[in-house]
Amino acid sequence: MTVTEAAAERLIRIGEVARGAGVSVRAVRYYEQQGLLIAERSPSGQRLYRQDAVPLVRFFQQMFAAGLTSRRITELLPCWDAGHTDAEQRAMLRAERDRIRAKIDDLQAALDRLDEVIAITDTHP
Amino acid sequence: MTVTEAAAERLIRIGEVARGAGVSVRAVRYYEQQGLLIAERSPSGQRLYRQDAVPLVRFFQQMFAAGLTSRRITELLPCWDAGHTDAEQRAMLRAERDRIRAKIDDLQAALDRLDEVIAITDTHP
DNA sequence: CTAGAACCTGACGTTAACGTCAGAGGCAAG
DNA sequence: CTTGCCTCTGACGTTAACGTCAGGTTCTAG
Structure with a gap:
């Protein structure tokens, strides 16, 4: 452009x-x-x-x-629009990624428990 | 017992x-x-x-x-400790399950974007 | 020119799951 | 008996991403 x-x-x-x-x-x-x-x-x-x-x-x-909070996003914005990152920002990126992964696992576990109950209540009308 | x-x-x-x-x-x-x-x-x-x-x-x-909110949990507790469910409760169970599934997908999409950035910032020191 | 939509700056309200503090009792050990 | 830890009620504080309202300005279509 x-x-x-x-x-x-x-x-x-x-x-x-x-x-x-x-x-x-x-x-x-x-x-x-x-x-x-x-x-x-x-x-x-x-x-x-x-x-x-x-x-x-x-x-x-x-x-x-x-x-992510708005504060965290502002701290990580340079990683996107400038491609520039220092060690601290890379660490934050990894920390957020790990947190999200852990949360996905938690949600999956909760989902399994719900599916379990749904299966039981469907077979016991 | x-x-x-x-x-x-x-x-x-x-x-x-x-x-x-x-x-x-x-x-x-x-x-x-x-x-x-x-x-x-x-x-x-x-x-x-x-x-x-x-x-x-x-x-x-x-x-x-x-x-889930504490209110929702109280409404769904009978599904666990009594095994009893009515149609409304089964609908709520499915709604929560669908919501959690959608959230997992959202988190996975965000995770992919983060991993993408991490990969780029790692190859561009 | 005028009506209505869109925009502005404050500033207070909302929600959920607790944290924290104050002041007062209760319980086991030495 | 007293020291120290646990527990009680009640009530205000916290946080994040907005919602909502008030009162005023600006743009735009006809």
């Missing part, structure tokens, strides 16, 4: 970001407050986003669903 | 339940407040539990980790 094209990129407002990502407008403002998402401002003060803000917000949702 | 043996079962106090299950004393009191765990009382008012309270509390923890 050239500089000319980047300068010509159509900017979108907060409502379009929210609808595109399937979240509330309030949530998008919250992400900015937490330092996750930076927006330009129109002369009248309205937030203006680049179009890649939509998949970015979707990514935030995915990380939230995985149990 | 005979009636005589049941009557002779050694009752334990709240601290032993908590230590045995790996939770805080406060948590055990909370479970009683939410109707999850019923305790006898000593003449002086101290809570007395049967020994199977320990695995029961562990079970609560597992369900909490799977995202």
Whole structure:
């Protein structure tokens, strides 16, 4: 993408970001407050986003669903958009991965117990 | 187990339940407040539990980790200790199972994205 | 020009499973 | 009897990601 094209990129407002990502407008403002998402401002003060803000917000949702806090996501954002990582960030990445793995195992165990009960209650009407 | 043996079962106090299950004393009191765990009382008012309270509390923890609320657990408890279920309870069991499955999928997707980044940052020191 | 949709900045409310503190009793050992 | 640990009730505090409301400005279609 050239500089000319980047300068010509159509900017979108907060409502379009929210609808595109399937979240509330309030949530998008919250992400900015937490330092996750930076927006330009129109002369009248309205937030203006680049179009890649939509998949970015979707990514935030995915990380939230995985149990990462907004603070942790801000600390790990450089790993994505710059590719730059120091030792501390790599350690955090691995820690989060291990935590998610452990949580998957916990959920699987709970799922097995539920399936067990469901099987029993289905055969004993 | 005979009636005589049941009557002779050694009752334990709240601290032993908590230590045995790996939770805080406060948590055990909370479970009683939410109707999850019923305790006898000593003449002086101290809570007395049967020994199977320990695995029961562990079970609560597992369900909490799977995202069930204490309210939902109380609604589903009869499915375990009585084996009795009505249509509503069976529907709730399936709904929880489906929710947990969906969450496992979400976590797995997030895990894949993290592993991807970890692989990249490891090959680009 | 005007109505209505969309946007703005605060700021308080929500939820669940506990943590924590205060003040007061209870229980076994020496 | 007293020391020290355990237990009691009651009540306020915590956390994260928003929801919701108030009161005001801005954009846009007709």
